[in-house]
Amino acid sequence: MSSDPKAGLTLGTREPNLKSRHDIRCLAENVLEREPMTARIVDVETIDVRFPTSRELDGSDAMNEAPDYSAGYVVLHVEGADGNAPPVGEGHGFTFTCGRGTDLAVAAARAIGERAIGFEVADVVHDLGGFARHLAADSQLRWLGPDKGSIHLGTAAVVNAAWDLAAKRARAPVWKLLADMTPQQIVDLVDWRYLTDVLTPDAALRMLERQVPGRAERERRIRSDGYPAYTTSAGWLGYDDAKLARLCGEAIDDGWDSIKLKAGANLDDDIRRCRIVREIIGPDRRLMIDANQTLGVPEAVRWAEALAEFNIWWFEEPTSPDDILGHAAIADKIAPVKVATGEHAHNAVMFKQFLAADAIGICQIDACRLAGVNEAVAALLLAAAHEVPVCPHAGGVGLCELVQHLSIFDYIAVSGSLENRVIEYVDHLHEHFVDPVRVRGSHYLAPHGPGFSSEMHRDTLRRFRFPDGAAWQEVA
């Protein structure tokens, strides 16, 4: 990040020599007083937003019995102007959570977000890589991870809010902001410290340069056809057989040709449910199963063998999301069924290893568990270098809104391919977003509004704020 000698302010990628939130605020106020016309981040607003989804068992799976889809929500507030008119006053971002514990993600986002206060918006926009590295570089907060758990979720929320701010300022959706960057600008987004043994910045640069000539044509194709998707809405574990069958039939009628089923709690149930689904969707549509980490390595292999007759495309989260070698062993044994994981892979170092070990055939990044756009870009580069398709995790609340940007960027500028690539789609809670996803005929249409599609309606933020929003008062 830039230094600003006029204000006596140096906010570098190393932690500034500030002792407390109080010091940061004083410093920010001091700066603002001296340069009132410079657009700066002056405040971070954090909100604990929860939706009482557990009452319907939407989103139920073998590990997550009854989630209340939630968000640790962040608004970066900007004051001042810098020739960017009309001024962009807010950047919205969040990390996805499952109910209890959202307060931890919110507290983490606040602690990380305070590190953003005082930054010039122009500096943030021009060095989103340096800004993201600065956010994560507090050595005391880092101990809580490092680069994982609540503090990483909070970092994701703030980084994503900064991308929303940057894209709104550029009057472009995030995917377009990314896809118009030069290969070097893209490489500079990434923290390479732990990645170079598997992918160097130079190799990434050459890979990105090879895709430059085809960018325009792929952008045209995405704008006209959208990006392919699959649905998980039919197959939640809490649904009974009749509801499962009905929803599968409806999904086919709606044009879906790839359907994912939650599994992993009981093998007999899974065999029965796969049979129901396969009969309804026929032999040619794709069926995926998702065990949500419930199995050990030997059990996962048994599970896949028992379900082999149903022609499973991928077996998702068969075991612990930390078990790189375990996934590699499973992948080796259950081929040609592909092993998919990544929604709980917490950072680029994990993806580096999953890919280098041939442990995954499908790479499932999460836009809010990785530390926001920057680390997601690292994962996209690593996956492309290993020629493994990225099929992002979505659903929850707002994940569809975010990952569409990442996948479209991946297609235009990184992998250059749609082969075996589908974005997860779940039709929950989109009504709460200012710029919700638009899905037609099993494709995400390219978002054209400025920003990251991450902004919720103010009324939603008020109504579902936990525990005092009206929606929660009604539940109580």
Place this chain on the structure above:
Amino acid sequence: MSSDPKAGLTLGTREPNLKSRHDIRCLAENVLEREPMTARIVDVETIDVRFPTSRELDGSDAMNEAPDYSAGYVVLHVEGADGNAPPVGEGHGFTFTCGRGTDLAVAAARAIGERAIGFEVADVVHDLGGFARHLAADSQLRWLGPDKGSIHLGTAAVVNAAWDLAAKRARAPVWKLLADMTPQQIVDLVDWRYLTDVLTPDAALRMLERQVPGRAERERRIRSDGYPAYTTSAGWLGYDDAKLARLCGEAIDDGWDSIKLKAGANLDDDIRRCRIVREIIGPDRRLMIDANQTLGVPEAVRWAEALAEFNIWWFEEPTSPDDILGHAAIADKIAPVKVATGEHAHNAVMFKQFLAADAIGICQIDACRLAGVNEAVAALLLAAAHEVPVCPHAGGVGLCELVQHLSIFDYIAVSGSLENRVIEYVDHLHEHFVDPVRVRGSHYLAPHGPGFSSEMHRDTLRRFRFPDGAAWQEVA
């Protein structure tokens, strides 16, 4: 855990069907009303305790420039009696943190700790494995990890408090409580879900049974000689050369024969510092270096090669603590220097892989980053099965107090060996503990007080409570 049909209460290893903290409290109160004479956990007290250590650069290293050693502290409160006289009213535990963010660890400990309320102490003591699994099994909180980050640190604090409670109730130190368990009881402490591809409960049982005949002799030896240790107190990165040299000389005078030096920020500095230390300690004492995760894989290899002339015993945390394959590559290239890591390895699945991949020659468990005693036992079993010595991470605040119990248990009942095994020792902050470590002639003396040595003085808890304790008022 047991079910209690009289009270209509079933607290199983699966999450009970409770919706909120309110429900849990009502249920606990309900139970207590019906059975006033049964000792139950009725409350969890959490305290944010921080020590302003950053002012002296004690504890400074290449990643942690200025930590304020801190603890997310937990007291489990018991009411009622069950024939255990005098009644044990409290169990104390904590997780170690570095200052900012301790509030997150405390909030996590509170969220997890509330899952302990209502349990009969007798049930906890008789099934510490089931109790620990129950604490970690909240599917909504799990999303924040899983099994890592703040929520895992909070779980560690509560599990460790339960062990303190159990050991005080048994009038024994934790190491003795563990060392007197049968092999089957030890195996039952562990959550085996993700471990069986590398170590089965049966194999662990046989390994433990082989050590039973020698237990008494090893216990006698530990009681007489103590457990070997090494010191890190001389080598903090923030100390200048003169202070480093002086402290190394003093360490030798005090009988230390293994000394660890912080490194990893600047190679020229490290060469100079290693030369100073090696000259002072002579050719025969052991020298270890610790890069605290600052390097990439290729840089770590270069570093080790440049320091080879100083005869380094182990190279600690050369790179990202998540990089199993990276550590394996480093270990392969820098042998016979051993790669050491684990203080940031967040769960048993990580240790399983580090060991299976021959990535570490020294296994450094942390008693507060792993989810307390139970997961530490899993790591001890995995390390013993791979014949890799465990040299626990200590220092910070209270880590020495905790890990001595784990290492002594390891020697008596698991590995049966002291070869190449040393516990880290740092002489900070022990005065705040009711039953502090006692180190004589580079050995930890076996603690003989009941409990986990985890209890801080009430005056310390008041004085260093952040931000309102007197010590922090003075700093402000």
